Amino acid sequence: MSNDRTVGGTRREYERVADVLRHEIEGGAIGVGEQLPTHAELVDRFDVSRATVQKAIKALEGKGYVESALGKGVFARDWRKSVTAHANGTAVPAAGAGSIELDDAIAEAFEAEHITIDAYCLTAESLNAAIVQQVKRIIRGDIRPSSIHLRLLLPRTDVRLAIPRSVEDPDDERPMERLSSLSAAHVRALRNLENLVGQGAVSEVTVEVRLVPVTPLHKLYLINGDMALDGMYVVTDNVITIGDATIKIHDVLGVGAKLYPQPPERVGLSQEWFDSLWTRLAKPA
Known part of the structure; x- marks a missing residue:
């Protein structure tokens, strides 16, 4: 398993994971409303720690690409609405606005x-x-x-x-x-x-x-x-x-x-x- 600190000294591992998943959502490989792979499956796929996967998911949540349903999993959102909201200057709820474990x-x-x-x-x-x-x-x-x-x-x-x-x-x-x-x-x-x-x-x-x-x-x-x-x-x-x-x-x-x-x-x-x-x-x- 890789050290989850950086890639090539310039990019953290969670950003790499988040970028790949973001491209798959934008490209339709993961459709709107479709469930993402489990945390365990993402750990195996990207060869990173569970904490890195969690951080990548939080980053995607903050940008409006996914949403978590307690006890059910993580699901892709309509990311285009979030992009439009940012373009119009509309505030988008930040990840972590609620309670944190x-x-x-x-x-x-x-x-x-x-x-x-x-x-x-x-x-x-x-x-x-x-x-x-x-x-x-x-x-x-x-x-x-x-x-x-x-x-x-x-x-x-x-x-x-x-x-x-x-x-x-x-x-x-x-x-x-x-x-x-x-x-x-x-x-x-x-x-x-x-x-x-x-x-x-x-x-x-x-x-x-x-x-x-x-x-x-x-x-x-x-x-x-x-x-x-x-x-x-x-x-x-x-x-x-x-x-x-x-x-x-x-x-x-x-x-x-x-x-x-x-x-x-x-x-x-x-x-x-x-x-x-x-x-x-x-x-x-």
């Missing part, structure tokens, strides 16, 4: 040579799951970043947080102890990124973790200096098992939280906000 954002981020991720969240579970997939790509040789720098900002668990908390007994310490255990497990997994240096897969890796005495009611990911994804934690009731006991708690389901890209003018402000917590309130884990 963290897995997709992290996969795209790892296409870069130098990767930076600042994360403010409750346990880092979602981030850990997303990065694990990219570690597999690095080990396979699909991508070859030079450096990875991760800063993780998590809540302190030795202070009283609003969530998680027992519904019947707010003074019950077990939900907080469970949170502490979960966070510690995900932090340990993320610190394993540093092993990539010893394996010769990446030249430089840093994983910094700091704890802040506040309850996160939203999550924030700052990616490669030019993207900010923000998502709200919705408080819900959850039933957990601790030892032999079953406890109903006020909790948030962070894995399912929808993430939305912030406009470019807010990325810098979000970075400033993160840095203010990092430098003034947070302490090393």
Whole structure:
């Protein structure tokens, strides 16, 4: 499988894939309303990674050539309407105007040579799951970043947080102890990124973790200096098992939280906000 960074040093692989599919749609080889090959079939056809295929599809969506139907696939659109809209100055909805999957954002981020991720969240579970997939790509040789720098900002668990908390007994310490255990497990997994240096897969890796005495009611990911994804934690009731006991708690389901890209003018402000917590309130884990 090829390195998905560039072709001849001038063009990224996803652009090559997108161009071929665009020509096939324009030429009628893929008719309007016809389903495109699956992601797996495109990976085999173009000898690229799944993330590259996903990025090519997003590029085609942004230009009005295809549309995705959840659970059904990707279908060709009438591209001539999009060309007319651009010619008339009509705004065309941009790809990514809605929510974004963290897995997709992290996969795209790892296409870069130098990767930076600042994360403010409750346990880092979602981030850990997303990065694990990219570690597999690095080990396979699909991508070859030079450096990875991760800063993780998590809540302190030795202070009283609003969530998680027992519904019947707010003074019950077990939900907080469970949170502490979960966070510690995900932090340990993320610190394993540093092993990539010893394996010769990446030249430089840093994983910094700091704890802040506040309850996160939203999550924030700052990616490669030019993207900010923000998502709200919705408080819900959850039933957990601790030892032999079953406890109903006020909790948030962070894995399912929808993430939305912030406009470019807010990325810098979000970075400033993160840095203010990092430098003034947070302490090393």
